[in-house]
Amino acid sequence: MKTAEPTPHTETTAARIGRIAGAWFPLIVLAAGTVAVFLPGPFLVLGPWINPLLMIIMLGMGMTLRGSDFAVVAKRPVALLIGVLAQYVVMPATGWLLVTLLQLDPAIAVGVILVAAAPGGTASNVMTYLAKGDVALSVAMTTVSTLLAPILTPLLVLFLAGSYLPVDAPGLFLSIVQIVLIPIAVGLLLRRFLPRVVEVLVEWMPLVSVFGITLVVLAVVAGSAATILSSGLLIFAIVIALNGVGLLLGYGAARAVGLDESSRRAVSIEVGMQNSGLAAGLARTHFTPEAALPAAIFSVWHNVSGSLLAAFWSRRAPAARRGAAKVDETA
Template sequence: MSADWLSQVALPWVLASVMMAMGLSLTGTDFARTWRHPRRVLLGTALQLLALPLLAWALVLLLPLSPLAAAGLLLVALVPGGATSNMFSYLVQGDLALSVTLTAIAAVLAPFTLPLIMGWNLELLGLTALGFSLPYWHTVGQLLLVTLLPVLAGMLLRRALPAAWRERVLPAVKGVTGVAMITMVVALFVGHAGRLPALISLETLAVLLLCLSSMTLGHMVARRLRLPHDSVRAITVEVGVQNAGVAMMVAFALLQQPAIGLVPLLYGLLMNVPVFLWMFTCLWRDRRPVSATARRY
């Protein structure tokens, strides 16, 4: 099975299926409740658009990365959110409406912010990118196809299903989609193994530090502001999980610099390690007695 087929065909279908399953657990009231608390939306957006690029630059200054690897890491930090972050918010029982809202905002803003800021980054790194641009409608269209449209389809299906049937089928759907995503992650590791840097490398350290530091930042800031624990989880995921697929498209197709695309590819695979560990920790805490987890986040 070819790695290109996995990343270009199978992965979008798996993500779209996960998003449709998430839509089965959402109602219009969830989104209305999210916009009644605009502070949560503003916080998540600010962390994604402002804090993430600064974190990436801190790592670039800290680690002796090559200019191309540094450019790849900075590129990853400029494409926050995506279907994967929504999936993790769903699996970790976070505020899914908030997660989808933040993803939608990122999808609209990224085409404007990414070309400008990445152009500055390339100049500071001593690289050039003539005619750098990000095709707006193509990017938004891809995100619509694998995130918002499947969610809306799931919400419509939810309205058509009897309540008793929904309660029986939702746990099974959640389990199946979780297994499907884990299987896809393993397949991508195997399929792209020949193209990636060594697992023990500066690039690996950089992507893991970016994921861990951004998740930690989102978690700590949301907790400091005393947000509900499901919103804390959603913001933790949204800030910590980037849209590596868009970053790879920019590197390979727009910049025509495959060497820059290797770090986003590595990030897209390795980010799952800390996120899954954190997710399993949250779910384990949820199964503990209420008295022991009354203050959990």
């Protein structure tokens, strides 16, 4: 779910609605999760629709991709490499450490590791934009980590969670290809051969993404409402820790290799915000509804924490930009 700086004179109705939906996204997801916990019945029918909804969101991502999104790979390989390595090293290692130390129920442990081994979430692009971070780097990280997910996510889950529950790595691979790669490929083809149609559809994709993710949260939380009420506080604490470590160490890794402030913000948000919807879909398909619980709570929390961090950084221009502003003032 990418965004661009709106221009008041040319902003369309669709773009305006999408921008407003994106601004209210954390509260919408938080409200949806709360309602589904205490009134799960009406939303249980959404369970079979989780994967189709994720496919629609990934289709939208494919339609928004441009050649310039991949140019970062060639122009700034170090920044991208550090970001993707942090994504697939920091988060899985943290998730494994948490479930090992706390000796969680096997289903919950697998759910935590699934979230930790997932690629970056598309909402991170919006948060990076709001945080005055490097949006191009964020988009490239989301794209590359998503394309690597069919290989890395099953292998990481097999390696880190195989002792908790049987892991069908080939099945995970096929599910991720179906949910992620095929829709993205279709989106790219649509953009290539039906550009005018896609230009119209893309303006509505932020709204579609908000709506889709909200329905996924409703479905997953409703399916695990009883577990949330009985042990939700512990899982919530684990989710907060996992997200917080990702944000902190993502920033630290970028700083350690000398990336500028805007890139550090992008890497931090990208590493800390996971594609928890994908993790929830995989958990329900290959494990149990309880295994989807960490992903459901993560879906709510990482959008809240991401928004708070973006709001904090939005009031503080990156150092390079502040320096440029001073030069402009003295010119």
